[in-house]
Amino acid sequence: MSTTNGLNLTLKVWRQKNDKDKGQMETYQVSDISTDSSFLEMMDILNEQLINEGKDPVAFDHDCREGICGSCSMYINGEAHGPGREITTCQLHMREFKNGETIYIEPWRAKAFPVIKDLVVDRSSFDRIMASGGFVSVNTSGNTQDANAIPIPKADADKAFDAATCIGCGACVASCKNSSAMLFVSAKVSQFALLPQGKVEAAERVQNMVSQMDDEGFGNCSNTGACEVECPKGISLDNIARMNREYLSASVSADK
């Protein structure tokens, strides 16, 4: 592996003390970054450097560092999770960058995702949308029917799984010019609408989740598809179409 020629880079990083601070870009230099390092390992090196200089390190969300927890959330050179498709920031590697390059690093920007500090934003609006209907109302009992009692066509199970792989990172919102959360919400609505277990409450679910989504201040969908392009899990726009159908049919037939 090519660890011999390390990269020297200029970083322009968004710094913001807290939600009240106005915030600004700061410039830092890092050197000798291995091309095999991940982007977040490069950030670790920057932070180690800042600590040694007696400065406040850059706060950023991260945890699993293998692309599944959905914590990391940087806007890099104008793209959610940086260059490359179907990856999170933690899966982005420094071999994607050139020696001497300048990299711009910003937080997600959306009204419903206020900045907490530096690159860390508050995504609890997603949790509240989930609490409004992102579930099947079944208690834990140990007496539910046998798992194989209802066969589910493989195609439906696979589509439900694809929708369910959403990691809730918020890249869709950050990439959308309207800061819409339609891809996120439609992925959960679709997963359940495609499965017999979820169908029972489908109408109520889609109405409640969409209503909560609107209350949180997310924008409307204008079908530009930036969300699908930047989604690290490749969640398809088909889900938005499915959610619109579900929503329409729920609205037409709703009792309330």
Place this chain on the structure above:
Amino acid sequence: MTTLNSRIPEGPIADKWTNYKNNINLVNPANKRSIDVIVVGTGLAGGSAAATLAELGYNVKAFCYQDSPRRAHSIAAQGGINAAKNYQGDGDSTYRLFYDTVKGGDYRSREANVHRLAEVSANIIDQCVAQGVPFARDYGGLLDNRSFGGVQVSRTFYAKGQTGQQLLLGCYSAMSRQIGKGKIKMYNRHEMMDVVKIDGKARGIIARNLVTGEIERHSAHAVVIASGGYGNVFFLSTNAMGSNVSAGWKVHKKGAHFANPCYTQIHPTCIPQHGDQQSKLTLMSESLRNDGRIWVPAKKEDSEAIRAGKLKPTDIAEADRDYYLERRYPSFGNLVPRDVASRAAKERCDAGFGVGTNETGEAVYLDFSAAIMRYGQEQANIHGHHDASQEKIQALGTDVIEKKYGNLFQMYEKITADDPYTTPMKIYPAVHYTMGGVWVDYNLMTTIEGCYCIGEANFSDHGANRLGASALMQGLADGYFVLPYTIGDYLSNDIRTGTIPTDGPEFDAAEKEVKDKIDFFISNKGSKSVDHFHKRLGKVMWNKVGMARNEKGLKEAIAEIKEIRDEFWKEVKVPGTNDSMNPELEKAGRVADFLELGELFARDALLREESCGGHFREEHSTEEGEAMRHDDDFAHVSAWEYKGEPADAVLHKEELKYENIELKTRSYK
């Protein structure tokens, strides 16, 4: 010395859990509304416990350090979850799952707990399907299964390589429903700093709001620790960056015994370390060993040429490859348990056959070419392409492999820039899971009354080695189906207690201790970062308390860890303030606990003069390098009582009685 009472119910093993449930005290629905339970951690164990307790009617307060319960590290589990459903009709049963788990744990787990786990395993699958978890299905619409290491049946349910994600999101959905109802009060971005005991019982916690830095008091009638494993004591592991031992260690310091800290699982199939800038390691699921064959060159000169970049793996002729697992363990082959596979990889690399081109040179191949051709031929037959070319067969086979393991192959390609469809993966063992943890009795209660510990954080079910796809099973079994019963029996005594006040002297004292430590970190103007100490600790742990251990190395490790700890308290440097978001401050508290745990871990490994499961003592091995257990002296759980310095910890033993399974030398040959 107190005696450890494991409170295993009387009666035949298959009836214990049923009889237990029939005889415990219940809390009626109206009374549940006046009882509070704190759950720390929202992974599979904590999430399922929080959701179920809230459904039952208790008031639950759940805490996680992440920004949402959905991000707990259970999410990263890849391969699958075991259950004794016997859908394949291949001879599986509750007894066989029980037997495989006890044997896989190298006869160091508690029989009654493992049997209960096997009994409830089938309920887990039913429950998850009812929640809308999209498990993999076959064309008939029924659930599909695959095999994992250490067993000879197919009992693993899966959702591609993202089973943990799907199960955790199922838990998170169930939690979300209760959060929406107000039955769970969710505290995101909060870290438990200490447990509060009143009259000997766990009655609350001190937590820090990680956004504002505020120190908060929370009371409850019982406290459940579900904070996961402590693999990050090695710095580099497959755990999440934030995974830590602190919740478990805090209850240990307040009276909960810590059991078998030396039982660590080194997972055989991880992406090798790239260099010194590495921050964590990435697992490649064990499920890959269903179809991948592990090998190194049979000739040392070929390995040398590969390391020097002069040969590629595809240049090595079939006859010159050493499929060492198939050679050494013909009946289990590539699907031997993790501890066995890891040691075998280390043995080959130590002998000079490693193929790593990274700084360490340590790696072996995991090769899918045979599986691709086999599946390709099968597809060609199905579709009637009887004269398909090799390229066509390869393309068809690649498609099958992509459907089974696509996300794992993509993950590998992103990290290494190698295409595993055309060249074998390079893998090497890495720290993955900790079987040791807080000691609990059959009720999952620690030695602190009212303090429970579930999931990876406890020690109970996996003995000295965990079988693949059993961690998800245990986490959900504990949270959905075990704790909700056992905790009810305890809480039935609290129906008239009323809300526990948080203004008493016990809360005052615990809060002061927490604040003093935070003030120390902020005001200590040391010269070295927290990571500096964590990395040094990790190196000692990996080199001397890792895959192979010996007396000399362990004694050195104990002394070195103490030195690092002393230096940490003098020289640690934590920037920023205590009244704002401060990730360095969070890390400092966690590393302080790892520095104590590490020493106890090494002491435990030194005292256990045998090899069992993940604990391998070089002095106790056969001439062929296989582990040698000493059942006469060590068929017990080592439970440590805190007494200040790790060197002063007092050992208690829980004898392990095997009444249903005969103690035998584990063989996978």
